Structures are given as C-alpha cells and as structure tokens.
Amino acid sequence: MALASDRIHGLLLPVSDRFLLVPSALVAEVGLVHDLVPVPLSPPWVLGVMNWRSRPVPVCDLARFWGPPITPSSRSRAVVFYPLSGRKPTEFFALITSAEPQPRTIETSAVLLTDEDAVHPYLAVSLDIDSKRAGIPDLEALKGLFYGDTALPL
Amino acid sequence: MTTPRHYLETKFAGRVFLMPNTLDLLIEPRENMLVERKGRAAALRSVQGLVSPAYALDADLQPLTESAWTRAVFLGTAAGRLIGLLVDDLRLVPTAELRIEPFTPLGGVPKTGYHLFDAAAMQASTLTLVFAPAGLTAYLQAMEGGNGLGK
Numbered sequence: 001m002a003l004a005s006d007r008i009h010g011l012l013l014p015v016s017d018r019f020l021l022v023p024s025a026l027v028a029e030v031g032l033v034h035d036l037v038p039v040p041l042s043p044p045w046v047l048g049v050m051n052w053r054s055r056p057v058p059v060c061d062l063a064r065f066w067g068p069p070i071t072p073s074s075r076s077r078a079v080v081f082y083p084l085s086g087r088k089p090t091e092f093f094a095l096i097t098s099a100e101p102q103p104r105t106i107e108t109s110a111v112l113l114t115d116e117d118a119v120h121p122y123l124a125v126s127l128d129i130d131s132k133r134a135g136i137p138d139l140e141a142l143k144g145l146f147y148g149d150t151a152l153p154l
Numbered sequence: 155m156t157t158p159r160h161y162l163e164t165k166f167a168g169r170v171f172l173m174p175n176t177l178d179l180l181i182e183p184r185e186n187m188l189v190e191r192k193g194r195a196a197a198l199r200s201v202q203g204l205v206s207p208a209y210a211l212d213a214d215l216q217p218l219t220e221s222a223w224t225r226a227v228f229l230g231t232a233a234g235r236l237i238g239l240l241v242d243d244l245r246l247v248p249t250a251e252l253r254i255e256p257f258t259p260l261g262g263v264p265k266t267g268y269h270l271f272d273a274a275a276m277q278a279s280t281l282t283l284v285f286a287p288a289g290l291t292a293y294l295q296a297m298e299g300g301n302g303l304g305k
Contacts (some may be wrong), residue, residue, distance in 0.1 A: 035280045040215040041270060043261040049274065051281045056257040056274035090256050146260045 008106040013079055014099045015070065016063035018133040021106065026139075028080045028092060030101055033059065033072050047072070047096060052080055059094045060146075062137075065122055075099045084143045093146065104129070121145075158249060161275070161284070164227060165243040167213040172275055173227070173285040175246060180228040180236065182208075187226060195221035197240060199228065208238025209297050215270070217297065229291045237294040254284065266292035 011027055013020040029052070036048030036059060047059045059078055063070045070076065076096055083091040106129060120126070122142060123135035160175040173179075187197040187208070195210035195218045206228060210221035223240035230236050253276045259269050268289035274281040 037281055037283065038213075039259055039271065039283065040213070041264060042259060046260050049257065049281065049283070051276055051279055054253060054276045055255055056276070056281050058260045060260065088256070088258070091258050093260065146262075147258070148262055 006108050008108065010104055010106060011079070011101040012104050012129070012132075012134065013095065013097045013101045015061075015095070015097055016067035018066060018135060019129070020062070020095070021104075021127070021129065021134050021136050022079075022081075024103065026081050028082050029053075030077050030079050033076050033078045033096060036072070044069075050078065050094070052078075052092065052094070055090065055092060057092045057094050059096055061096050062122065063096075063098070065120070066135075070096050070098050072096060073098075077101060084139055084146070087143070087147065160246045160248055161252060161254075162227065163245050163247050163282075164239070164241040166221070166223065166239075166241045167211065167218065169213045170282055171285055172247070172252075172282050173287060173290065176287065178229060178232045178287065180231050181244070182226045182228060182238070184224050184226075194219055195223065195240060197223075197226060197238075199226065199236065199238065204236075206236035206238060207298055208240050209294060210240040215293070229287055229294070237291055237298060239290065239294060257283070264289075264293070266296055268292045 009024050010021050011024055036050055038048045039046060045061050045064055047061050049056050049058045057080055061070050077100055078094040078096055079101060080092055080094045083089055122138055124138040125136045127134050158174040158176055161172045162175045164171050182199050187199055190196040190198055197208050199206045208226040210218040210223050212218050221240055222242055224242060226238040226240050228236040228238040254273050255276055257271055257274045259271055263269060269286055270289040270293055271283045272286035273284035275284060
C-alpha cells in the first residue's frame with residue numbers, strides 16, 4: 001500500500017501504546033487540559049467539554065479504542081482540531097494525549113505500513129515510524145463516531 | 155430562533171445548568187405539588203384535572219430516589235403536555251450577562267432524537283452547559299413512559 005504523498009508534515013500524538021499521526025494543518029492548537037466539564041449521557045470516550053478561546057470544545061480519549069484509557073495528568077495535552085469537513089465552523093474538538101505531541105516531517109519512503117489495524121474503524125492506515133507503532137486516523141469514521149448514529153460500542 | 159431575554163439557571167445534584175427562559179416554561183413551588191412516593195424522587199402537578207409529572211435527576215441526569223428539590227420547572231406549556239424537572243434552586247440570568255456559544259455534544263443523537271444540550275455559557279476559564287428545551291422535554295418524557303433513559 002502506498003501513501004498518496006511523499007512527505008507528510010504532521011504531529012505524532014502519544015495515545016495509549018501508540019501514536020496517532022495527524023497532518024499539522026488539521027490542528028488549531030496544542031494546550032493544557034483544564035477544567036473539563038462532564039457532559040451527561042456522553043459515551044465514555046468523551047471526557048468532557050473545556051473552554052478553549054471562549055468556545056466549548058469537547059475533549060475525547062481515543063486511546064481506549066486501542067488500549068487503556070488515558071488518565072489526564074500534568075503531562076497530558078489537549079490537541080484542538082479544526083472542525084471536520086462538512087461540519088459547522090464552530091465544531092472544534094480535541095483529543096487528549098498522554099504527553100506532548102511531537103512535530104514530525106514524515107518521508108513516506110521511510111515508513112513501513114502494516115496491516116495490523118487495517119480493519120480498525122478509526123484508523124485509515126497503520127504504520128511503523130522509527131519503530132514506533134502509529135496510525136493515521138480515519139476522519140470520515142471519526143465523523144461518524146462523533147456526529148452520526150452509528151457509534152460503535154467499546 | 156428568538157434570543158431569550160433571560161436564561162434560567164437551575165441547580166440540582168450539585169450541578170448547574172442553564173436553559174433559555176421561554177414562554178413555554180412554568181415554575182411551580184414544592185408546596186403546590188404532590189410528592190410521589192414510588193421509589194424515585196418525583197412529584198405531580200394537578201390543575202383542573204390535568205396531572206403533570208416532574209422528576210429529580212442526579213449529576214449524570216439519572217433518576218434520583220431522594221432529592222432536596224424546592225421547585226419544578228415545567229416544559230411544554232405550548233403543547234399542553236407538561237413535563238417537569240425538579241430543582242434545588244433556580245434564578246433568572248439576563249442574557250446580556252452571558253456569553254452563549256453553540257455546542258454539539260459528541261457521540262450521536264440520543265434515542266429521543268434530540269441532543270440534551272445545544273449551547274454553553276462561557277466564563278473566564280470554565281463553562282456552563284445549556285439545555286436544549288426539546289432535548290430535555292424528550293428526555294423527561296422518556297422517563298415518564300418508562301422507556302429507559304439515555305442512549
């Protein structure tokens with residue numbers, strides 16, 4: 001399987017026992033996790049909603065889809081994403097990480113694609129980067145998880 | 155949608171939620187209600203033969219068996235079918251004192267067909283969730299029907 005482009009400018013987000021590789025252009029800001037307000041009746045992967053630049057931004061823990069959930073700590077970060085395509089311009093969302101994300105420029109020739117999680121609904125691609133297990137999120141699947149009525153059970 | 159002049163700040167189970175104060179709301183004090191004793195904290199408003207239930211909820215919006223509620227907020231006056239939420243305390247907050255921002259809860263729409271929240275009032279570093287009246291009405295009606303709560 002080949003990636004569409006030769007080079008990806010992205011962020012490696014430490015979540016659980018792996019990393020998520022996301023294009024930098026999708027990320028609005030990386031910051032501290034603070035004052036999470038619980039949202040009743042939310043699924044367990046929604047940790048709460050936080051005040052980010054005077055906007056309510058839901059914070060999610062996707063790590064629990066691949067391993068143990070992230071326990072928020074002083075090392076955790078909230079990676080705030082721009083709204084997904086087709087969604088309202090106010091619908092920012094955030095993913096929690098277990099540590100500071102790492103900016104990376106990935107040469108696709110140096111990436112080893114794996115089929116480990118090829119069937120995982122929330123990863124478009126699984127890969128090894130410098131011997132680290134990583135995955136590129138499937139944004140359409142995430143959109144379904146976030147806003148559709150097809151949420152998959154944990 | 156018309157912007158309300160006030161929001162109703164409700165307090166129950168240690169949490170605070172807002173809801174737009176529309177003409178569709180009715181407040182009833184505890185002394186005007188009949189307390190129901192069927193294992194959950196609920197009360198009935200009975201006026202001219204029309205009996206309307208109200209329920210107490212915990213911080214996760216699950217039914218409570220005990221509550222120190224003082225008033226009921228009834229929704230659905232326009233439809234003529236009232237359903238109520240029992241609250242410990244409430245007050246009116248002028249809209250001008252609030253910064254209301256739209257909010258879409260994640261995880262899909264609940265079984266009722268409506269989200270429970272559709273906005274948040276932003277403070278300096280935190281926020282208060284704002285009930286969507288249609289979502290709260292549908293949720294409470296699901297309690298009434300015993301159809302199960304949540305998703």
